[in-house]
Amino acid sequence: xxxxxxxxxxxxxxxxxxxxxxxxxxxxxxxxxxxxxxxxxxxxxxxxxxxxxxxxxxxxxxxxxxxxxxxxxxxxxxxxxxxxxxxxxxxxxxxxxxxxxxxxxxxxxxxxxxxxxxxxxxxxxxxxxxxxxxxxxxxxxxxxxxxxxxxxxxxxxxxxxxxxxxxxxxxxxxxxxxxxxxx
Amino acid sequence: xxxxxxxxxxxxxxxxxxxxxxxxxxxxxxxxxxxxxxxxxxxxxxxxxxxxxxxxxxxxxxxxxxxxxxxxxxxxxxxxxxxxxxxxxxxxxxxxxxxxxxxxxxxxxxxxxxxxxxxxxxxxxxxxxxxxxxxxxxxxxxxxxxxxxxxxxxxxxxxxxxxxxxxxxxxxxxxxxxxxxxx
DNA sequence: CCCACATGAGACATTCGTGTCTCATGTGGG
DNA sequence: CCCACATGAGACACGAATGTCTCATGTGGG
Numbered sequence: 509x510x511x512x513x514x515x516x517x518x519x520x521x522x523x524x525x526x527x528x529x530x531x532x533x534x535x536x537x538x539x540x541x542x543x544x545x546x547x548x549x550x551x552x553x554x555x556x557x558x559x560x561x562x563x564x565x566x567x568x569x570x571x572x573x574x575x576x577x578x579x580x581x582x583x584x585x586x587x588x589x590x591x592x593x594x595x596x597x598x599x600x601x602x603x604x605x606x607x608x609x610x611x612x613x614x615x616x617x618x619x620x621x622x623x624x625x626x627x628x629x630x631x632x633x634x635x636x637x638x639x640x641x642x643x644x645x646x647x648x649x650x651x652x653x654x655x656x657x658x659x660x661x662x663x664x665x666x667x668x669x670x671x672x673x674x675x676x677x678x679x680x681x682x683x684x685x686x687x688x689x690x691x
Numbered sequence: 692x693x694x695x696x697x698x699x700x701x702x703x704x705x706x707x708x709x710x711x712x713x714x715x716x717x718x719x720x721x722x723x724x725x726x727x728x729x730x731x732x733x734x735x736x737x738x739x740x741x742x743x744x745x746x747x748x749x750x751x752x753x754x755x756x757x758x759x760x761x762x763x764x765x766x767x768x769x770x771x772x773x774x775x776x777x778x779x780x781x782x783x784x785x786x787x788x789x790x791x792x793x794x795x796x797x798x799x800x801x802x803x804x805x806x807x808x809x810x811x812x813x814x815x816x817x818x819x820x821x822x823x824x825x826x827x828x829x830x831x832x833x834x835x836x837x838x839x840x841x842x843x844x845x846x847x848x849x850x851x852x853x854x855x856x857x858x859x860x861x862x863x864x865x866x867x868x869x870x871x872x873x874x
Numbered sequence: 875c876c877c878a879c880a881t882g883a884g885a886c887a888t889t890c891g892t893g894t895c896t897c898a899t900g901t902g903g904g
Numbered sequence: 905c906c907c908a909c910a911t912g913a914g915a916c917a918c919g920a921a922t923g924t925c926t927c928a929t930g931t932g933g934g
Binding site (some may be wrong): 526527528529581583605606607630633636637638639640642643644646647648650651654655657658659661662667668672675676679680681682683684685687688 | 709711712752766778781788789790813816820821822825826827829830831834836837838840841842844845850851855858859862863864865866867868869870871
Binding site (some may be wrong): 510511541542543544545548 | 879880881882883886
């Protein structure tokens with residue numbers, strides 16, 4: 509009977525990441541609830557977007573914790589991160605795409621902190637000789653976001669099987685498309 | 692004096708890809724023109740988006756031609772494609788992100804055709820033993836789009852130098868972040 | 875079994891973006 | 905030098921989306 513706030517937010521993220529101009533009514537329908545109910549839980553579009561932002565940052569932060577980025581090889585840590593991030597992928601795709609939230613160069617401080625942690629992982633990998641040093645940590649971070657978004661959309665549209673999500677992203681990000689001699 | 696239609700569209704793409712809900716007024720300001728002038732050149736938001744779609748598809752098609760995807764190794768062809776696509780990257784980022792254009796499962800037929808050509812390149816690479824076969828052509832295609840978008844945004848926000856755009860994308864997509872033994 | 879409460883549907887006023895118009899300005903070409 | 909014309913600014917009406925409200929419904933807990 510009571511609305512599942514979490515499920516509403518995930519549905520909204522999936523919709524809004526592909527159609528940012530969707531109306532509140534469309535969001536409500538997509539979540540299977542009435543527009544009035546949506547308004548009761550989120551006082552207006554701004555509030556909804558803010559909730560998406562908060563949930564996305566919270567889940568990404570939890571994924572960063574769960575992945576234990578400082579343990580083991582950087583590669584293993586990155587694979588763990590991708591695995592942990594998967595459930596939040598549509599949410600992440602929305603946040604990465606829509607940085608209208610961060611208007612006026614007043615980027616969300618929480619986001620910067622998370623950014624720094626991902627970047628630090630890539631830097632660690634470089635310092636330990638695991639990762640290439642000609643691709644900057646900043647780019648690898650952005651690329652990870654881009655691939656997570658692309659993966660979420662591909663799964664959403666059935667172009668990639670959901671079970672392959674982690675593998676496709678991790679393998680491409682780490683090994684690339686080229687067939688290596690060592691395989 | 693006269694408006695540079697092309698420049699307006701590129702500015703609009705850069706803005707709308709990051710803030711899809713931007714108003715016509717914001718688009719006009721970003722392009723450095725008045726709202727009335729924007730309306731004189733594009734009769735309404737729908738018309739503007741359509742123009743962006745048309746220009747994006749046209750430029751991507753031209754890039755595909757110029758890259759001669761069937762010539763030489765698949766890797767070289769892919770590098771050429773990335774190089775040719777660079778000027779249209781913000782436009783592509785907009786198109787990939789905003790598939791609200793293709794509402795009601797009536798996806799733009801032109802886009803499907805272009806998709807197929809990129810996908811065919813990856814398939815050729817696999818058949819010739821250049822590319823890994825465990826990453827599907829569909830995923831590699833989506834990943835290319837995702838990385839082009841991430842690259843365009845990174846350059847736009849100064850996180851990656853414009854001169855590194857091609858290199859960063861091509862190297863990551865082909866070789867990945869892992870330091871290979873052959874280097 | 876009944877009541878409290880959350881929901882869905884819909885009415886309503888308001889806000890905001892849109893699309894059209896006019897008019898003054900200024901520039902570029904003839 | 906002057907005129908034609910594109911532009912910028914702003915006024916205006918319209919329409920769509922928003923935000924608030926009421927009321928009927930149905931469910932879940934006590």
